[in-house]
Amino acid sequence: MSIPQAFRLLLLWLPTTLTWAVGEPMLLHPSQIKALGIETLVIGTAMDGRPTRLPARVVVPTDQIRLVSTPVAGLVERLMVATGTQVKSGEVVAHISSPEALTLQRDAMEAATQSMLLHQNLKRDVELFAEGLIPESRLQATRAAASQAAAHASESQQHLAMAGMVGRGGGPLVLTAPIDGVVLATEATLGQRVEAAAIIYRIAQLSPLWLEIQAPTEIFVGLQEGTPVRLANTDIAGQVIAIGPSIDATSQTRLLRALIQKGSEHLTPGQSVEAEITPAAAKHQRLPAAAVIRQGGQTYAFVQVASDDLGASFEARSVHVLGQSGEGVLVEGLQKGERVVLKGVSGLKAMMAGNGGE
Numbered sequence: 001m002s003i004p005q006a007f008r009l010l011l012l013w014l015p016t017t018l019t020w021a022v023g024e025p026m027l028l029h030p031s032q033i034k035a036l037g038i039e040t041l042v043i044g045t046a047m048d049g050r051p052t053r054l055p056a057r058v059v060v061p062t063d064q065i066r067l068v069s070t071p072v073a074g075l076v077e078r079l080m081v082a083t084g085t086q087v088k089s090g091e092v093v094a095h096i097s098s099p100e101a102l103t104l105q106r107d108a109m110e111a112a113t114q115s116m117l118l119h120q121n122l123k124r125d126v127e128l129f130a131e132g133l134i135p136e137s138r139l140q141a142t143r144a145a146a147s148q149a150a151a152h153a154s155e156s157q158q159h160l161a162m163a164g165m166v167g168r169g170g171g172p173l174v175l176t177a178p179i180d181g182v183v184l185a186t187e188a189t190l191g192q193r194v195e196a197a198a199i200i201y202r203i204a205q206l207s208p209l210w211l212e213i214q215a216p217t218e219i220f221v222g223l224q225e226g227t228p229v230r231l232a233n234t235d236i237a238g239q240v241i242a243i244g245p246s247i248d249a250t251s252q253t254r255l256l257r258a259l260i261q262k263g264s265e266h267l268t269p270g271q272s273v274e275a276e277i278t279p280a281a282a283k284h285q286r287l288p289a290a291a292v293i294r295q296g297g298q299t300y301a302f303v304q305v306a307s308d309d310l311g312a313s314f315e316a317r318s319v320h321v322l323g324q325s326g327e328g329v330l331v332e333g334l335q336k337g338e339r340v341v342l343k344g345v346s347g348l349k350a351m352m353a354g355n356g357g358e
Contacts, residue, residue, distance in 0.1 A: 025305050025313040033312060038344035040304050043285045043336050053232050056213040056275040058267045060204045066178045068201040071162060074098025076192045077172055083186050087177040087203060094200050096173040108156035115153035118146040181205045184269065209264045211238065213256040213275050217247060229258040232274040236263030284322055285334045291342050292319065292329055293349045301334060302341035302348050314341065316352055
C-alpha cells in the first residue's frame, strides 16, 4: 500500500531505530508520539462496547410443570386450592360432577362384581372336578370365563385410576396433584362446565428455575455451556445450559438459557431481571476496528507495555479475530486492562519490519 508523501517525510524524520519486529517493544519519545498522533485506550473501559448486563426473564423448566385436567366432561363442583398454594403429590385439588364419570364408576363396580362371581364359580368347579362330578371341559370353560372377567375388571379400574376417580360409586370425579409444587394458575372457575381434557390447574416445582436471556450475537463467541451467570446486584447465581442456534430477526439477538439453583426461591416465574455473564470479558476483548491491522497474513494490535518521562514503549501483539459487529471486533490475545493504540496505528504499522511489512 502506498504511503502519502507527507507521511514518508515524517518517517524519514524519525530515527531509523524506530523499525522493529513483532513482539519486540519499541520506545517512542513524547515528541515522536505526538508526531504520529498516537492515542490509546484501556481495554475494558471506553472501548468495551459489550453490555455487562443483559435483560432476562425467569421461566419454569418445562419438565417441572404438570397439568391437572379432567378426563371427562362435567361441572366444576369444588376447587380446593388457589393460585400460589403449595400442594403435595396426591392431594385432592378439585371435584368434577360428571354423568360420564358416574357411568365409568358403575361399569367398574359391575365388572368387579362379575369377576368375583366367576371366581367363586371357578373355585366350586375345581372342587367338583376333583370329586369327578364334572368333566374337564366345563372346568376349562369356567376358568376362561373367570380370567376374562378379571381382565375386564382390571381394565375398568385402570380407567377409573386414569380419570382420578375413587373406586366407589356415587362420588364425584376427584382430581389430585400429580407432584409436590405450587399452583401456577387456576384455569377453571367454580360452576363452569368443562369438556374432556380441559385444564383445571397448572402446578410446578419452582426450584431450580431457568433464565432466558436475549443476548447480542457477539457475546456468544467463545461462550460455552457451564459459563457462570449471576443476577445483577444479588448473590443469585447459576450457569449456562443452552445456547440458541438461531437469531431473532427483529431484535438480532440469540436466546441464552441459564439454570439458576442458588437463590431460585427469591425469584418468581415471569419476572424480568438483569443477568451478568462474567467470564467472556476475561477471555475475549472488544476493540474498535481501527485498532486492528492486518499484515503478512496476520492480525495485530499495538499495545503500550511501558511508560515514563522518557516516552512510551509499544509492542505489536498478534491477535485472533473471533467476530465483527459494526465498528467493533472481538479478539483473543489481549487482557482486560491493557492499553492499546487507537489512533496513529498506520504510522506504527509502517515501521514494522523496516517500513516494509513482514
